[in-house]
Amino acid sequence: MATRAASNLWLIDKAPIDEITGALLPSKEQVLLRYYHHHREMGKMASGSRKAVVEEVLPFWSRDGIPTTTVIHAGTKLSKLVKAYNDLKKNKNKDRPKHRMDEEIFKGDLQEIFDLAHSSSLQRADVKDEDKEFLRSQREDRGESSMAGIDLVTAKKVEKQVQRGTRLKRLREREDSDIARLTERAEIPSQSSSSSSSPVSTTPSPARGSRSQRKTLKQSPSISVKDLNLISTWDREKLSVRQATSTFAATAQVLGVDIGSMAVSKSTVHRARIAGREQATEKIVELRNQEIPERLVLHWDGKLLPSLSGDTEDRIAVLLTGEDDAEFLLGVPTSLDSTGRNVAAVVLKEVDEAGVRDKIIAFCFDTTASNTGMVQGACIRIEQELGRSLLWLACRHHVHEVILKDVFEASRGSSSGPDIGIFKRLRD
Structure with a gap:
């Protein structure tokens, strides 16, 4: 029985092979x-x-x-x-x-x-x-x-x-x-938004010119899949590996980078994310190993985050800052709840492990009741534990909210709810 000639597979542009050969693991x-x-x-x-x-x-x-x-x-x-x-x-x-x-x-x-x-x-x-x-x-x-x-x-x-x-x-x-063809078919959404929008340049892309013109692509600004800012953005926006890969490839193409010569794959992005997280961890360790200044400001803030079990848990980020832009992340431990008692206990534990009790001269915090309460607040408890008064650096954003609230009520009158009529009409 005669066998038919093997034709090339679509996209791969190669014919099926009779045997896997070579000194490498099969691709x-x-x-x-x-x-x-x-x-x-x-x-x-x-x-x-x-x-x-x-x-x-x-x-x-x-x-x-x-x-x-x-x-x-x-x-x-x-x-x-x-x-x-x-x-x-x-x-x-x-x-x-x-x-x-x-x-x-x-x-x-x-x-x-x-x-x-x-x-x-x-x-x-x-x-x-x-x-x-x-x-x-x-x-x-x-x-x-x-x-x-x-x-x-x-x-x-x-x-x-x-x-x-x-x-x-x-x-x-x-x-x-x-x-x-890829470059020619790349569409920018703003190009078809309306006739009144800014005109889009119709200058041909370098990828459509001669080979000598396309060589200038290497000299143009490019983006790297190993960029730490890019990796941290993917993690912050909770993009999957596939979403991060598509976003990276589309961005590179819009910027005029020749994606045909780039290693754009899900495996490359996945490895880059792992390496980026390892570098971020090493940076944190290096910061903790630096020489600690004599005068420090203690920062903390809490947030509800998902736990490994699928529930949510209170996490307290504890940070130290000092002279010459020194910054030290002590940890992001869990807390039983967000009460002033437990927050103070968690913060002081991290301070004691770092051995910097005598160097703290001020603390920075959000103006929540659990922090600012004059009896059970975390600030009062930390001061009592340290045995001295500290400079209170309350969040300027929250402090200004109180001032602006009084200004608004003096000019527009008090409000009985979070929805202000004039603002709702302006938004709509």
Whole structure:
């Protein structure tokens, strides 16, 4: 029976492969191409194709001594990869920048390893340190390490040559098609808002010019997925990895950055967020290890935050500031409640652990009753515990609210509720 010629897969622009080769752990692209060889060329069912691919991929991992996940979980992971590809394929004819952006992100993901390592691989004592390091390097950069058991030097050279040739060929083919099309279809919402809005520049994007013009993209301002301000914004706005990736790619494209040459993938963003949080933690530790000034201002503030159990809990942020912009975060411990007694106890515990009781000359706080109460307030209790009077630096925002309230009532009259009629009409 004659076999039909293999045609290239949409988006990937490669034909299904007969075998997974190389000295590296298989990538998502290799696994997907191998799946479609079984499913399309060999005529197997989807379940049979998944099983065959998983049985081929797992030996790559066991050969290097890395504990792997179960066959069922590996099959589920492959099923999600195939589904993601098919979902993109359904929208290939839709002319929307979002779909083109999702395609670019998916192609970036394909260059990552098809990760079948057990979740505890990096924590297990029975796994060698060199095996753990190999896994980390494969996750970070698949081209920087290779597996044992073959001529590593030769294999690495061959692999780099193949990758370099493939990368250059792919970039040349995409330069005048994909990147130009993506840039041309990028839409700015304000462009179609109204005829009275400011005119939008129609200057062609550098990506649509010649190759020499496109080289200037490298000299233009760019954004980095490793930027700490960007990572902290994602965390503060509670964006998922997928949302952060789409936002980053769309922002880069609007700013004129060539996203076709960037490593834009969910895995890259996820690793950057982990690294960013680690750097923030190291910065806090460095601040706590600095030399503490002789005169300090004690700050604290409480907030209800979700706990690991799903409920909410009171957290008290305790901070010290001093001369020359010195700042020390003592901790964000939990409190039984927000009463003055418990808040004072939590704050004083952090102060005692830092050993700075004698250096505090003032404290800064919100003007809530639990803080300012003259009998049970946290400020009074802290002063009594320290055995001396301190300078009270009440929140200026809250203090001015009281002053402005009197000004408003003197000019507009008193109000019986939070809704002021004239302000509601102005807002509406």
